[in-house]
Amino acid sequence: MQGNDSTHPVDLFVIGGGINGCGIARDAAGRGFSVTLAEMSDLASATSSSSTKLFHGGLRYLEYFEFRLVREALIEREILLRAMPHISWPMRFVLPYHKDMRFESETPTSKFLSVVMPWMKGRRPAWLIRLGLFLYDHLGGRKILPGTETIGLTGTPEGAPLQERFAKAYEYSDCWVEDSRLVILNARDAEARGAAILTRTKVTHATREGDLWRVETKDMEHGRTATHYAKMLVNAGGPWVGDVIHGKIDLPSKEGVRLVRGSHIVTRKLFDHDKCYFFQGTDGRIIFAIPYETDFTLIGTTDAEHSDPSIKPTCTDEERDYLIAFANKYFKAPISAEDVVWSYSGVRPLYDDGASSATAATRDYTLKVDAEGGAPVLNIFGGKITTYRRLAESALEKISEHLPDAKGPNAKGRWTAGVPLAGGDFPVGGFDRLVSELRAQFGFLTPFWARRLVRAYGTEARDMLGDAENAEALGRDFGATLTETEVTWLMEREYARTAEDIVWRRSKLGLRLDETQINDLDDWMQSHRARMAAAE
Numbered sequence: 299m300q301g302n303d304s305t306h307p308v309d310l311f312v313i314g315g316g317i318n319g320c321g322i323a324r325d326a327a328g329r330g331f332s333v334t335l336a337e338m339s340d341l342a343s344a345t346s347s348s349s350t351k352l353f354h355g356g357l358r359y360l361e362y363f364e365f366r367l368v369r370e371a372l373i374e375r376e377i378l379l380r381a382m383p384h385i386s387w388p389m390r391f392v393l394p395y396h397k398d399m400r401f402e403s404e405t406p407t408s409k410f411l412s413v414v415m416p417w418m419k420g421r422r423p424a425w426l427i428r429l430g431l432f433l434y435d436h437l438g439g440r441k442i443l444p445g446t447e448t449i450g451l452t453g454t455p456e457g458a459p460l461q462e463r464f465a466k467a468y469e470y471s472d473c474w475v476e477d478s479r480l481v482i483l484n485a486r487d488a489e490a491r492g493a494a495i496l497t498r499t500k501v502t503h504a505t506r507e508g509d510l511w512r513v514e515t516k517d518m519e520h521g522r523t524a525t526h527y528a529k530m531l532v533n534a535g536g537p538w539v540g541d542v543i544h545g546k547i548d549l550p551s552k553e554g555v556r557l558v559r560g561s562h563i564v565t566r567k568l569f570d571h572d573k574c575y576f577f578q579g580t581d582g583r584i585i586f587a588i589p590y591e592t593d594f595t596l597i598g599t600t601d602a603e604h605s606d607p608s609i610k611p612t613c614t615d616e617e618r619d620y621l622i623a624f625a626n627k628y629f630k631a632p633i634s635a636e637d638v639v640w641s642y643s644g645v646r647p648l649y650d651d652g653a654s655s656a657t658a659a660t661r662d663y664t665l666k667v668d669a670e671g672g673a674p675v676l677n678i679f680g681g682k683i684t685t686y687r688r689l690a691e692s693a694l695e696k697i698s699e700h701l702p703d704a705k706g707p708n709a710k711g712r713w714t715a716g717v718p719l720a721g722g723d724f725p726v727g728g729f730d731r732l733v734s735e736l737r738a739q740f741g742f743l744t745p746f747w748a749r750r751l752v753r754a755y756g757t758e759a760r761d762m763l764g765d766a767e768n769a770e771a772l773g774r775d776f777g778a779t780l781t782e783t784e785v786t787w788l789m790e791r792e793y794a795r796t797a798e799d800i801v802w803r804r805s806k807l808g809l810r811l812d813e814t815q816i817n818d819l820d821d822w823m824q825s826h827r828a829r830m831a832a833a834e
């Protein structure tokens with residue numbers, strides 16, 4: 299295999315199977331580079347499965363004058379929507395207005411207003427929100443998504459769950475994305491274009507040997523070690539980017555990463571429409587309350603310093619209570635800790651720009667190449683799910699400076715805009731039609747089941763179901779519409795190894811399955827793997 303000895307090195311060795319590592323691997327493989335990617339756990343097991351799951355420009359970043367980031371992300375929303383209309387979809391955001399809403403005191407906008415309009419005392423005036431939304435509508439060449447509207451909340455479905463003091467709201471557009479599936483589909487596409495995707499494989503050390511990197515890996519399931527050679531290294535370790543720099547490849551780099559934890563809580567459905575709420579707090583922060591997985595509501599997020607990537611982030615009681623109290627300032631029917639059915643937490647690997655608060659630290663990405671001591675390494679800091687494709691393009695520009703001789707079909711440059719991910723080869727807005735077609739072909743699918751499959755697999759849902767004429771033909775039923783056929787698909791094509799990979803990342807069926815069902819699934823998967831290994 300290419301890469302396992304120094305006479306046949308791969309062009310690129312990517313450390314990290316989050317969205318940035320997988321996005322870069324896909325783009326690079328498509329340009330004809332030989333690529334190996336190593337992920338120490340499951341794909342998307344860290345930050346890339348713990349986001350708020352929005353393809354968004356980031357309305358609040360306008361207050362930090364992050365115009366480049368916002369513009370790039372706004373343009374990107376529609377490019378991504380077209381390439382994956384199954385796992386992403388447009389969403390309307392309702393921003394209730396009240397005069398008590400305040401700025402975070404450190405934003406450049408609030409500092410400016412405190413000088414020119416000191417009587418506002420940190421309040422966020424309505425005209426400023428309208429101005430922000432005007433910019434948001436016009437910075438990013440919107441074609442598919444509708445623009446901002448002012449709506450009344452009295453007697454409307456949007457106003458129904460809210461307290462009566464909210465009479466008016468602004469409604470604007472952004473998009474939802476299934477973050478973990480985005481990562482998997484990028485990894486699959488990279489593999490289809492020739493990349494080797496090694497999951498449960500940790501990079502334990504890498505050293506320069508002249509023009510090459512010698513990379514040591516360890517299989518985290520069996521303990522086997524291996525050596526790989528590569529012309530260039532990409533450090534997409536997310537929260538571990540600093541650990542890789544200092545602990546695995548011993549670079550004398552001063553670049554820093556700032557770890558900012560964000561937590562979300564999930565409750566049973568709190569409102570009966572498909573729009574999302576954007577709530578502003580009196581502390582200057584904002585949170586979202588989003589319709590989630592048909593029967594639930596997702597509320598987040600927080601911003602808390604996180605000291606060490608090896609400490610698994612969890613939603614603390616304090617963060618949970620903060621989110622509940624925040625939401626209760628808006629919802630008529632208060633929620634409590636008993637209403638929380640699940641929570642999750644992730645760590646933002648932000649470039650350390652010296653900002654004094656976690657909320658203020660830049661969400662933009664920074665790419666740094668170190669080629670001082672021989673073979674080059676590219677370190678990735680920060681970034682958003684929304685900008686992963688653009689980040690990969692910028693990374694490839696830097697990579698191409700060091701590896702000028704790619705020979706693939708897309709060797710000349712950018713190619714990923716407009717190329718759908720697996721299952722995404724249907725028009726934006728074509729989701730309902732695809733669901734009807736699937737139900738017509740497979741009459742045994744319930745509406746929930748068909749919608750779930752099309753959301754996850756798009757046009758590939760048909761391939762997965764094959765020629766099944768009834769539910770029994772799909773093999774064992776693990777509950778909540780998860781069948782043996784789907785589990786086998788996920789294991790054989792989408793790198794799933796454990797029940798957790800399936801019920802909390804490739805789907806969110808963990809919200810519907812109980813502990814016994816999840817354990818049964820895991821047992822079945824381990825037996826299936828043993829059978830497959832014995833048959834090889």
Ligand SMILES: Cc1cc2nc3c(=O)[nH]c(=O)nc-3n(C[C@H](O)[C@H](O)[C@H](O)COP(=O)(O)OP(=O)(O)OC[C@H]3O[C@@H](n4cnc5c(N)ncnc54)[C@H](O)[C@@H]3O)c2cc1C
Pocket residue numbers: 313314315316317318319336337338339340341342343344345346347348349350351352353354499500501502534535536537538542546558559560561599643644645646647680681682683684685
């Ligand atoms: C709470 C929260 C909400 C967010 N919401 C949004 C949002 O709504 N929209 C948006 O656009 N962005 C959002 N983001 C940002 C976005 O999620 C991140 O920027 C993005 O997921 C980072 O991806 P990554 O690939 O850099 O890191 P990760 O996904 O963390 O991937 C890094 C991977 O590297 C692996 N790794 C590390 N060291 C090694 C090693 N030695 N060997 C092998 N593998 C290794 C890790 O296991 C990990 O899987 C949010 C982030 C958070 C935390």
